[in-house]
Amino acid sequence: MTELQNIEGQLQRFRLRVWIALGVVLVALGLIGARMYVLQILRHEALLTQAESNRTAVLPIPPPRGRILDRHGVVLADNQPTFTLEIIPAQAGRLQETLDAIAELIEISPRDLRRFQRLVAESRRFDSLPLRTRLTAEEMSVMAAHLYRLPGVTIQARSLRHYPLGETASHVIGHVGRINQREQEMMADWPPERRSNYRGTDHIGKLGIEQSYEEHLHGTTGFERVETTATGRAVRSLEITPPVPGDSVRLTIDARLQHLVERLYGDRRGALVAIDPRNGDILAFVSMPTFNPNLFVEGIDAESWRALNESIDRPLLNRALRGTYPPGSTYKPFMALAGLETGSRKPSTTIHDPGFWVFGNHRYRSVGERSLGMVDLRRSIVVSSNVYYYTLANEMGIDAIHDFMKPLGFGQHTGIDLVGEAKGILPSPAWKRSTFKRPEQQRWYAGETISVGIGQGYNSFTMLQLASAMATLAHHGVRHTPHLGLSIHTPQDRQGRPIYRAAGTPLGYRPEHLRAVLDAMEAVTTEGTSARVFAGAPYRSGGKTGTAQAVSIGQRERYDAAKLAEHQRDHSLYVAFAPVEEPTVALAVIVENAGFGSASAAPIARRVFDYLLLGLYPSEEDIAATQKGQSAAPIGQQRPISEVPWPGSD
Template sequence: MSEQLKFNSDAEAFQQKRLFRFRLYFAYGFVLLLFAFLIGRMAHLQWYNYERYHGLAEGNRISVETLPPTRGKIYDRNHILLADNQPVYALSMIREKMDDIHAFELDLMNLLDGTDPEKIEEYFKKFRKWNRSKSYTLPFSISEEQAARFSVISHKHPGVSLTARLKRVYPHKNTAVHALGYVGRINIKELKDLNEKEYLGTNIIGKSGIERFYESRLHGTPGVQQIETNARGRILRKLETVPATPGEDIHLTLDIELQNYAEELFGDKVGSMVAIDPQSGEILAFVSMPTFDPNLFVDGIDQTNYNRLLYDPHRPFINRAINGQYPPGSTIKPFVALGAIENDYISPTKKIYDPGYFDYAEHRYRDWKRTGHGLVDLNDAIEQSCDTYFYELSLDMGVDAIHDTMAPFGFGSKTGVDILGESKGILPSQQWKQETKGKPWYRGETIISSIGQGYNLATPIQLAKATAILANRGKIIQPHLLKDELKASSSAQIEIKKISNWDKVIQGMENVMHGKKGTARRHGQGLPFKMAGKTGTAQVFSLNQGKYNADELAKRLHDHSLFVGFAPVDNPKIAVAIIVENGGSGSKTAAPMAVDLIKHYLEVDVKPTSNNETKP
């Protein structure tokens, strides 16, 4: 019995040893397998995916911030600042580092007491969709007082920081806004067309005028800087910086002092005035009235101010200098007259009799002077603005000859000025009417076209360019706003058959200002220099029996007042075109304004002109 028990004990001992060895080998194997897995995983992380995980690790420690470029400044021709950058405070947020976004939104509304809550809510809706790890700067500035108040509560809002940025400022406010334009926040449509890398850290872009046309030059190139932070986002040190490239400062041809004077001449009138240096094409004044303050748009205009401008009956957003298309009226008579004598349709000395009307095809076309001008030649017709002379002349020329005469002066075409969105007006011809209206041209339409009515439409800048070319005796200039750019080509010249013909037309325009019967003679009296000009009055609606009572007619239906001119005649330094909407007679409203502007530019100390004359 004892031997049997001993046998069993030996067997169990063997089994126990065997089981122990198995477990030991299994444990060794498991440990080795575990180490092999760990080594493999380490190799996977450290060797094969080193770049990826090293970047992620560094990202927890190092953040990259974009350095927005400084926008280029804009100056006038005399180095007076027109568009500047002003240091202001702004708030930047990083979503993944913020504890409670809603709490900060409520604190911000208290901080910005008086700001539209819906606007702030709109910003935070966009922020909640923003990249969690990227900084988002609220697109508005805060005052120094608000910045100080935020500093007191900043410890409650990790991930929110007070930053300094530059805000676009227009020190002259409303002055020259249609030339300068303005900047505003980048919208979704613009974002699709932009190079995102060029606009990192930037939320504004040129919206109109020079700011938009020369956006690529003014904007600059963003830079970057690497910053080491701790777990709470606090900056420990700056590691590396690639500075931003600032935008280019540019100088304009505008004389801001002259611009301001021109706008003051308008007062509360509506219209446009463009003044050009005839020799270079440099735009000296670029007026569109009424104006508005571009500073309202930099941080985003509020709804109240936007609606006020949008629903203003005088439509201040319209750039009348390049988009206002008006019947040019009698201002085109010198050009029609030049084409007539250059192409031998009439002799400059031939006289016709004006009884105050012209009959054609059972229709009577009235002259502005009811009693007529009697016998007039070409010089008299320009000086006295005789409609009947041009009625009769137009039938000899035909509309196509009138078109071919005026086209080289720029009528019916964009001038190419460095502002986007220019209109080209209308210079009618038989082909134009057939293509646009699908109807033939009638000779009666030629009659009214000869005095700038009918289908004729011109912009103020077209009239200024044409006047400058006439002053130059055919030298074609390119109107432009950027100084030292787009120089006029010396080879661009309208063909001249007889220079004496040009002299005769310009003499007629000089007589407008200084002749005994000139339509603007009252405003030319006493000038120490010779000035050439042409008044114009453009009908807004068809007249009943050729006249109307201004006192009984709504202001918006009154005639437009026009004037074109240049001075001095022997050495032109300035050419001007002006249109006053519903201003009545050209000699009464537009002419004295233009004369005052020219006198001011030439620095002549002469008493202001009278404005009590009523002729075209």
């Protein structure tokens, strides 16, 4: 009996275990069923997409960058298709061994290696960095046959930026370069849609128009969806959204005129800005010396960078935009107008100029202390009387001078469509208080106003500001914002749309006052300091020469260029407009450390006017003489500009 009871107990325990096991199985089957329901029904679309993405990849396609053209359609910047040998350092293993292996297959120059090493130091390890660009067909074949044993090494089809005119207009055009760490941090603050548009792009505009019009030039990134293997190798293209090329930007400058002016400078330093006073179009924007922007496209090597950056001539400085100089006597026409407009002077007011002026215990000199006798407004400009403007500045006072010059754009940003414009200095007591720290330095002294009146002292302006102010006077006192962008052209729109449409700003000068000043400037070219330069010109122009100190003379009694180093000698300046009847061009030009304005700056202005007004190009003999500062009126046989090849066409 006891044995039967034991058997019955064992059966009950067995049945309990069976039911428990069955319950566990049913629960497990239920969980599996529920999971299958979630995966197959509820998450079907999401998992299908994920599965699809595991075998596909979306690759960005960088857009072709828009071209930059001059006002006549001459190409200043375009793109060249090329094949590039690139390395991803993070995948290359021992990088030096990889470089040695590549050097056994194709030529790798020391310049290529220096540039690559600099890129390695500046970039992330998983970036694809170019080692050699513009591979030949033979080099591509050799490398393609050995890529299997070179991890991290690839051959990429790239479109490299190219500047066909080389050094011509380089400060205007600027250049592109690889996106650096600072720019990546800046891009992190961009709106997501703009940031995503740079996927796959490793270059960006760095200077000039390339930088200012980056959003137009860049274009819209395309995408390609490809099928990949488990190792990530693309095997089939599934879908392509083609990129949209960037817009082309047409500029206001004339490339042939730009090239001519750069030739006229030769090895000298300086800047020239020529503006159409009717609308603010910049016809030439020259900074000398220039540089070759093609050096920067693939990443400039250390040796080339050192040569540019450490040169005493500072070729990377955009002198037209960022170089600031005392205007010297080119400031006198503006001071003359200030005297008329404020009622401090009349055109007929005469001042005796004995060659110097004494104020307090200081003797303010004229050049050579030559007596000019009685001078009125006209003669003060024609013979460049310092005494006339010493006394005018003293009568007006520094605040009145500042308030008159500010609307003309002196010491102000002009609003040009380039990044990095220098503001310069339009001095005033308020400026001095905010600039200097010591109380004795912050005080404005009456004697400082005297120097300001002849364009010296604290005055410091760019050639862009000086040319813009000259254009304002020439165009009846109406100021236009100077600009380089003329029109934007999309790939579908060859006609283009204008960039600058703003109306000019009238400054309210009395016409008779403007006429008095401009007539005096015309007399400078017929009987004054630039008469020899403009002898025989079939058009009427106005101008004013200037000589500005590069360094303070200090206690020296006389200025003697022969006793100074070349970089310390006076600058040669000239401001001008033409034709007198209805000016179509106004300009400011400086030749650094070249002495009197009539010797070096004015001859360049004459040849610009001949080009624009007469359609004439100087002879090679004349260009050579101008480069040496040994020309006045043109010599040799001038040529019609139609017979002169466009830069880069030969």
